[in-house]
Amino acid sequence: MTTLDHATVGPDHDVRAARTLPRLVARRGAPRVRREDTLPSIAVAEALGADVVEVDVRRTADGVAVLLHDETLGRLWGDPRRVAEVSWCEVARLGNGLDRIPRLDAVLERLDGCRAAVLLHVVDPADALVATRTVAASAWDTAVAWTGTSPALAAVRAALPTTDVWLPWESLDVPTAADVSGLRPSTLVLDDVFLTPDTVAAAHDLGLAVAVRTVDEPEPVRWAARTGADLVATEDVASVRAVLAGGERDGWALSERGPTEDEVGTRAQALAHRIAHEVIAFTREHPIGQVATKHGDGDPVTDVDRAVERLVRSRVRAAFPTHGFTGEEYGTAPGDRHHWWLDPVDGTTNLVNGVPWTAMSLCLTRAGQPLVGVVADPWRGEVLEARRGRGAVLRDTPLRLDDAPRPLAGAVVGAEFGGLGAWDGLGRLVVALAERSCAVRVMGSSTLTLAQVAAGRGVGGCVPSFDPVDHGAAVLLVHEAGGVVLTLDGPVDGFPRAGEPVLVAHPGAADELFTIWSSALGAR
Template identity: 70%
Template sequence: MTAQEATVTPSAPAPDAVGSVVRVPRLVAHRGAPRVRRENTLPAIAVAEALGAETIEVDVRRTADGVAVLLHDETLGRMWGDARPVSEVRWCDVARLGNGLDRIPRLDAALERLDGCASTLLVDLTDAADAVVAARTVAGFGGTTAVSWCGAPAAMAAVRAELPDADVWLAWQSLEPPTAEDLLALTPSTINLDVAFLTPRTVQAAHALGLRVAVWTVDDAEPALWAARLGVDSITTNDVAAIRAAFAAAERDGWPERDREPTETEVASRAQALAHRIAHEVIAFTREHPVSEVTTKADPADLVTDVDRLVEQHVRSRVRTAFPTHGFTGEEYGDAPGDRHRWYLDPVDGTTNLVNGVPWTSMSLCLTRGGRPLVGVVADPWRGEVLEARRGRGAVVRDRALRLDDVPRALAGAVVGTELDGHRPWPGFGAFLDALADRSCTLRVQGSGTLTIAQVAAGRGIGGCVSSFSPVDHGAAVLLVHEAGGVVLTLDGPVQDFPPVGAPFLVAHPGAADELFQVWTAAVTGGGSAS
């Protein structure tokens, strides 16, 4: 049996409850069995093999003296308490870390452990230099262990150069399905994608090209069953036993569709809890992860960073794992299909601020059902705050209810927020600024439309306006304002849900909404003096 056959041949199809065919995906044990034994160790590999994992994925790095070892991180710190990069430590010193069998193993030891076993070893690589060492280690191994390869494109190219017949899995980080042109460089057998990017269209396109589809990392039954019904060929998981049990139950009892659609209350309750957790995860990541890559999109002022992309990928994965059938629209990766529920995400609103070290950015995450907002959170990494709202249940920050009274408020001495249209003033900006100044009211441009609107819900500022509504950027903040008792207006007057996409809109404290609306509309329409 070849490595490719061992890796990608699916198990026999099973009929589901309505007669269609579901092929039970092969299971890939992520870093062995990390929920039972320490990841990327021989005991973890042994447990994964005993659990019947068809493929066992391990991460490989090289030591200072060119030994291929099993380790995910660049440094030894997280797992082994040594802050040094493994590439600067000789094998003899690496081997001393840990105790008993819980030590960092060499790659050749892992190959020997699986020699004669049915499991394939899937070697995951990030660095091209590591890949060369790993490929040469496998080439020099005299046993029969089947090996496949996955990881960064440069690393896979290095493997292919060393091992022309290697079974390579192509990393895929796009909602667009692969094309024949994408396969020319590596000629992979499989595309390997985060569950965040799993769509029916990608599975269909990959299979049409003769590719298998692998998805990672799935640890819960619901998304695993959903992925199986889409036709994926393998699932990478930290919990082989649980996912295998879920598939066994489905084969035994059938693969039923949902008995009923969950109610709006049920979905909103689960979604609010998930969004709250995600927001805190994003706060920690944004604060701790330095910006290392900056590129542009539409123009030199339209920036995107590795933080934008990494946050979006993380949030998509978290949502897809909890709600596999929901649609998703994100700032960086676009639209994914789904049912009547759709999530909208801006991973970093205020990217220019982030790049320039200005601590005023935010994440916006909003769930809608049939186009109506249900749940919204705005994460402020620099205050460490999560402002959250649920339709009909109010808005809170730090467990404090947000509620704007309707006491009349004067514009004099108050602050109104706005944002530029891209990097330029919006039509009427100057007139609006002058009219507010005439009323002794200050206009602020902070650099994050999400926070500009959301802070009004928190009583920080008397109003805010943006030149073009987008549910990606402003959906969560608009829901916050509604649930806090604020007013949301377009040029045609108040709106109850979202403003039309692309329309200018204003949010305001109810006690100042009428006067601020008059000033704003006069400036935007240019129909007369705003004074």
């Protein structure tokens, strides 16, 4: 048994040398051609020229290492049981012909003498230990590397101290020597949403190769190559190889002309619309999962928050790989003068407690000016969207606030606490509005509190501190619907300054609301 050739993908590789094409990692073989994680799928990937074939390894009830991505046999093989509860004899009978679940030792034999190495993906430490015993006992000369969860890789490293490990890196923070010293990896594995020039440079400085996954579309492939990735993991080896060959032939430089603002706006608006509807379905259907806290007990984060942000980042990266991105959960990835701002779930406390009042906020800016914004309300199934200079719409119906006077009596104004408590002046605002028979609602999603005004639901809304992550899309919606956006200095066009108190209002109530709101904030 051998390990991967570190002269090309390991710490001895001079990743800062002249540009070479990224090597190709075929994820689960060739799943677009043959059933994933089977011998035919591996054979197709190897024939297409994959440098590395990544497969998923689990164990049967009697301790046989087999290829399977899922914990259960249901999705691919029609058996709802966990594979760890089923004997190899039963597993071997599933499927037909060559489309069956293979043993790991059969895969090692199949790739013996081939140019393609095998990358074993392990999730469970118990699965990893069974796989390490299989690899250690193998007589086949197949290059092997490992990747997966941290506990599983720790088990691999303990069992096989000199084996080749690829460390997943799920952060926009650059890796340090301390981060990688324990597992001693040869390669850093990045999801495409975490691929940045700074991370690649830091990995290379540590002597690590960089693999980016899962990249199937042309633009992200080119981005990965331009950024300096050493390996590209894909489910479509043939298409990615063609894109890389085209880049080698035609060069990797971006077009000197580049898209116009109108072209970017049109594409971004269509993308944001699709993302919003995808997020609505995901948020409604996905279990909340584990609930943790970020800055205190009153600041929860769930699996949904993280999953939605990764989904959105991936969609944006696929369409606009050079754009910057700031998200609530994973922070900032730098880019060109275009920048996206995302709050995947604004109102997470509501989500955790089963209150159907949350939203996704996604906004694109160009040189600091808002260009496109969407607010997705999963519980009404609504997408409010706006494009600078083109108006705002809800379900293809234009949103337009008239200039008719709106009395505060009988009206509703939205407010949000901001952070973990009420802001100074909120109580005075509530009292002043109550004296005018105007109701105040604190619903728990500042995105919706502001965005609802654009839809004519309430005469105003206020938040104590503007943040484009939470409020960028809603502010653009109000502007494009004809509403008024104010700070304590008066109306603003574009974004308020970060951290400023913000009031949005129906034009017919803006003056009176501003007087009351600013007085409440300024009172001592």
